[in-house]
Amino acid sequence: MEYRDAVKEDIQVCSLVVQPREKQPRKDFRNAPKHYCHRGVRNVVDNAERSGKCILLDPTIASPTCSSVKDLPDSVKAALIGLDVSQCAVVSNYTIHLTYENFTMPELLKKVLPQGLVALSGFEQVGHIAHVNLHSGHLPFKHIIGQVVLDTNRTVLTVVNKIDSISSVFREFKMEVIAGVDKLDAVVKQNGFVFHVPYDKVYWNSRLGEEHHRLVSMMAPGDELFDVMAGIGPFAVPAAAAGVKVFANDLNPASVAALNQNATANGVKLTSFNMDGREFIDNVLRTQHLEVSTLPSNRRHISMNLPALAVAFLDSFTRPSWRSGRVIDRHPVVHCYTFSADEDVKKDAVRQVEAVLGVSLDGFLEHVQDVRDVAPTKQMVCVSFRLPDAITEATVKAPVKRQREV
Numbered sequence: 119m120e121y122r123d124a125v126k127e128d129i130q131v132c133s134l135v136v137q138p139r140e141k142q143p144r145k146d147f148r149n150a151p152k153h154y155c156h157r158g159v160r161n162v163v164d165n166a167e168r169s170g171k172c173i174l175l176d177p178t179i180a181s182p183t184c185s186s187v188k189d190l191p192d193s194v195k196a197a198l199i200g201l202d203v204s205q206c207a208v209v210s211n212y213t214i215h216l217t218y219e220n221f222t223m224p225e226l227l228k229k230v231l232p233q234g235l236v237a238l239s240g241f242e243q244v245g246h247i248a249h250v251n252l253h254s255g256h257l258p259f260k261h262i263i264g265q266v267v268l269d270t271n272r273t274v275l276t277v278v279n280k281i282d283s284i285s286s287v288f289r290e291f292k293m294e295v296i297a298g299v300d301k302l303d304a305v306v307k308q309n310g311f312v313f314h315v316p317y318d319k320v321y322w323n324s325r326l327g328e329e330h331h332r333l334v335s336m337m338a339p340g341d342e343l344f345d346v347m348a349g350i351g352p353f354a355v356p357a358a359a360a361g362v363k364v365f366a367n368d369l370n371p372a373s374v375a376a377l378n379q380n381a382t383a384n385g386v387k388l389t390s391f392n393m394d395g396r397e398f399i400d401n402v403l404r405t406q407h408l409e410v411s412t413l414p415s416n417r418r419h420i421s422m423n424l425p426a427l428a429v430a431f432l433d434s435f436t437r438p439s440w441r442s443g444r445v446i447d448r449h450p451v452v453h454c455y456t457f458s459a460d461e462d463v464k465k466d467a468v469r470q471v472e473a474v475l476g477v478s479l480d481g482f483l484e485h486v487q488d489v490r491d492v493a494p495t496k497q498m499v500c501v502s503f504r505l506p507d508a509i510t511e512a513t514v515k516a517p518v519k520r521q522r523e524v
């Protein structure tokens with residue numbers, strides 16, 4: 119391939135020809151400093167012309183034009199004393215032939231892409247899939263970039279590029295395969311659980327593993343979890359495995375199919391739903407559970423992980439039906455995710471929740487977690503609170519007595 123040949127390079131280095139003590143272990147040479155160091159290049163090689171070994175020296179330390187031991191820098195001479203070679207007399211020039219296989223991914227990309235092009239910022243890996251976000255300037259070279267990623271990362275079999283920055287309802291993104299096999303069903307492990315991820319159809323973010331673990335660790339066996347935007351189950355499956363009774367919902371049918379597959383794959387039982395989050399909160403959570411509650415308060419958790427929008431879904435709790443007086447468990451714990459770019463992200467996140475609920479969280483706030491940076495000035499935050507009294511207080515007023523007409 120043309121681009122593979124284009125990166126070939128010959129490097130001239132200074133080589134120190136040494137006659138080692140008999141049976142001197144190779145590691146003695148390997149530990150000697152000032153060696154030439156490059157991926158896939160041996161820096162102690164057999165001397166082709168005479169007996170002994172050639173120690174290849176780093177050209178930034180010993181000039182390739184150096185022709186005798188006395189011309190070597192003191193630091194190299196000092197290292198030779200520690201090396202314990204019986205004879206060390208000859209210095210010669212040596213040519214290292216570097217090929218495609220000798221370079222790392224950033225080195226190759228720098229070599230194959232035109233100068234001045236923004237460097238690739240790396241990639242996110244989901245199972246066998248490497249996901250890159252290419253800049254418009256990269257696009258004419260997308261297949262070469264993909265091939266370099268593939269060639270330099272053994273566990274990557276497919277490289278995809280995000281092709282649409284528009285946020286979709288299901289939070290999946292459009293992608294094209296730019297190298298490798300066209301297989302977008304990945305299998306990932308997180309916190310000891312295995313997840314099947316149809317990557318082009320559902321949302322998945324490997325960077326949320328710690329958060330998934332944190333939230334589930336707030337629940338005890340016998341608790342109930344209502345996962346309103348469950349995705350493929352990174353909260354729901356571990357919670358079910360921890361003895362929590364799980365009711366997991368998602369609007370995306372592909373997510374629900376993967377969620378069920380993941381429950382089976384991990385040997386756990388949960389009840390799944392495919393409906394809009396508001397409908398789930400009102401019809402499943404409220405009418406089938408909070409109004410017929412047999413659980414002590416605080417043992418029901420409601421997770422709402424759709425950061426940009428989840429707060430808006432809190433209006434479900436402000437519908438008149440919640441104030442009918444029928445709700446028995448009035449204080450389930452809600453874990454609502456949001457984004458904030460405010461100076462005080464935690465305060466702002468609480469403010470966002472209060473603004474939609476229309477009541478203060480004073481006395482009902484359990485915890486506010488700074489989850490992760492999503493942009494240099496934007497954080498993902500999780501607000502955990504018990505549903506405030508004001509939400510479920512019956513507002514059915516005493517009937518107004520009619521004035522008798524006279």
Ligand SMILES: C[S@@+](CC[C@H](N)C(=O)[O-])C[C@H]1O[C@@H](n2cnc3c(N)ncnc32)[C@H](O)[C@@H]1O
Pocket residue numbers: 287288289321322323326346347348349350351352353367368369370373393394395396423424425
């Ligand atoms: C950011 S993802 C989070 C998924 C999962 N909780 C996780 O951590 O991987 C948000 C999820 O909300 C789902 N979703 C979007 N709109 C929804 C709605 N109106 N009702 C329920 N789920 C919705 C999406 O399909 C997506 O799976």
